[in-house]
Amino acid sequence: MTLLEKFGYQPGEHECEQASNAYVMSLVALMAGMPLPIVNLIASFIFYLGNRKGTYYVRWYSAQALVIQATLFFMNSYGMYWSLSIVFGGVHVTNQYIAYMLTILSINLVEFISVIYTAIRLRNGGYVHWWFYSAFTDIICKP
Amino acid sequence: MKALFQFLVLVALFFSTWFLLSKIPFVEKLEVSKTSKNLEAQLGDIIYQSISKTEKEETDSLVLTKLNDIKFLLCSKNNIEDTAIKIHLIKSAEINAFALPGGHLVINTALVKDCDSPEELCGVMGHEIAHMQHNHVMKKLLKEVGLAMLTSVASGSGGGEALKQVVKTLSSSAYDRKLESDADKTSVQYMLKADINPQPFADFLFRLSESIDAKNIPQQLYWISDHPESAARAKVLTDYIATQKVVKRNIMDNEDWENMKATVGGM
Numbered sequence: 427m428t429l430l431e432k433f434g435y436q437p438g439e440h441e442c443e444q445a446s447n448a449y450v451m452s453l454v455a456l457m458a459g460m461p462l463p464i465v466n467l468i469a470s471f472i473f474y475l476g477n478r479k480g481t482y483y484v485r486w487y488s489a490q491a492l493v494i495q496a497t498l499f500f501m502n503s504y505g506m507y508w509s510l511s512i513v514f515g516g517v518h519v520t521n522q523y524i525a526y527m528l529t530i531l532s533i534n535l536v537e538f539i540s541v542i543y544t545a546i547r548l549r550n551g552g553y554v555h556w557w558f559y560s561a562f563t564d565i566i567c568k569p
Numbered sequence: 570m571k572a573l574f575q576f577l578v579l580v581a582l583f584f585s586t587w588f589l590l591s592k593i594p595f596v597e598k599l600e601v602s603k604t605s606k607n608l609e610a611q612l613g614d615i616i617y618q619s620i621s622k623t624e625k626e627e628t629d630s631l632v633l634t635k636l637n638d639i640k641f642l643l644c645s646k647n648n649i650e651d652t653a654i655k656i657h658l659i660k661s662a663e664i665n666a667f668a669l670p671g672g673h674l675v676i677n678t679a680l681v682k683d684c685d686s687p688e689e690l691c692g693v694m695g696h697e698i699a700h701m702q703h704n705h706v707m708k709k710l711l712k713e714v715g716l717a718m719l720t721s722v723a724s725g726s727g728g729g730e731a732l733k734q735v736v737k738t739l740s741s742s743a744y745d746r747k748l749e750s751d752a753d754k755t756s757v758q759y760m761l762k763a764d765i766n767p768q769p770f771a772d773f774l775f776r777l778s779e780s781i782d783a784k785n786i787p788q789q790l791y792w793i794s795d796h797p798e799s800a801a802r803a804k805v806l807t808d809y810i811a812t813q814k815v816v817k818r819n820i821m822d823n824e825d826w827e828n829m830k831a832t833v834g835g836m
Contacts, residue, residue, distance in 0.1 A: 521593065526587055
């Protein structure tokens with residue numbers, strides 16, 4: 427999941443705190459907006475916008491947090507739509523539905539733990555690059 | 570290129586996890602349908618018990634037999650298990666009928682008294698049976714009351730207030746217009762299949778709308794005030810019936826119908 431590597435320069439204390447906050451923000455939003463997957467995405471997007479003129483280090487980690495939340499948003503939204511269809515639309519519970527919910531629950535759990543790990547590592551001046559997400563963030567966030 | 574490859578690996582991982590998990594027979598193992606049926610049956614029993622504490626049930630065997638005959642006629646011709654529907658005739662001056670979870674169909678004596686023919690009554694019963702068959706009752710409760718409160722009522726931990734709210738939701742508020750129209754049309758289809766003339770049901774709805782237009786709605790006319798836009802619905806039904814082949818079976822002797830009305834009317 428993660429890859430430790432040098433960022434090219436040593437970020438200062440304030441930068442580490444800002445980058446770490448991008449992940450803390452998505453955790454807080456997750457708890458606040460539990461039934462609504464869009465809350466996390468909005469929180470990460472606002473944080474990204476707020477830091478788009480920050481240093482490359484802060485921008486890069488804010489962008490990675492945003493990409494992670496965007497992926498979760500699509501998966502969780504579909505899960506929510508399916509659940510609401512069962513409750514209000516007369517759709518039946520199937521093995522596929524339960525399997526989907528278990529899959530996204532596992533992904534959310536892994537993401538939750540990884541986000542806590544990332545926030546702590548960044549706060550202590552570490553470098554955490556998520557598999558795929560870091561490669562994608564490199565494309566959308568240039569120095 | 571690297572990002573694309575990693576993306577494809579992640580997508581493949583996601584779908585293969587989902588696919589493999591979906592091979593586990595969760596629905597059978599967790600008895601999902603049995604659990605939801607149990608909740609529905611339990612809820613229905615608790616709600617009806619609560620109603621029967623405050624209302625008196627009519628026990629006249631003639632009236633009950635005739636109501637059950639109508640129910641049997643509708644159910645047997647429409648592949649509905651008639652024993653799953655339990656009719657309760659309540660002595661009440663409110664013109665009302667409503668469906669509860671678990672197949673309980675509550676009819677007030679005032680409704681029977683207000684109907685001009687057994688076909689009208691049959692249409693109303695068919696309408697409520699349609700709500701049950703299309704799972705409208707549970708959908709409405711889930712939408713308006715919520716799963717958490719329903720579970721607490723079914724487990725007995727919800728308290729009197731929660732139960733009161735559930736009873737009120739079912740007995741004195743309408744379903745949304747789409748569900749009402751759906752139940753109307755299904756009721757007409759039930760009647761057509763049972764060779765019962767559905768036109769009196771449409772006439773009944775039209776008569777209700779006239780009472781509303783004349784602002785002549787007695788406070789007790791719950792089925793009317795809770796089923797708005799009766800004129801429009803009556804027109805839709807009349808137009809639909811005009812396109813169908815109608816066989817007019819006599820579902821009850823005139824004498825039996827008059828006796829039935831006299832029995833409920835004397836309350």
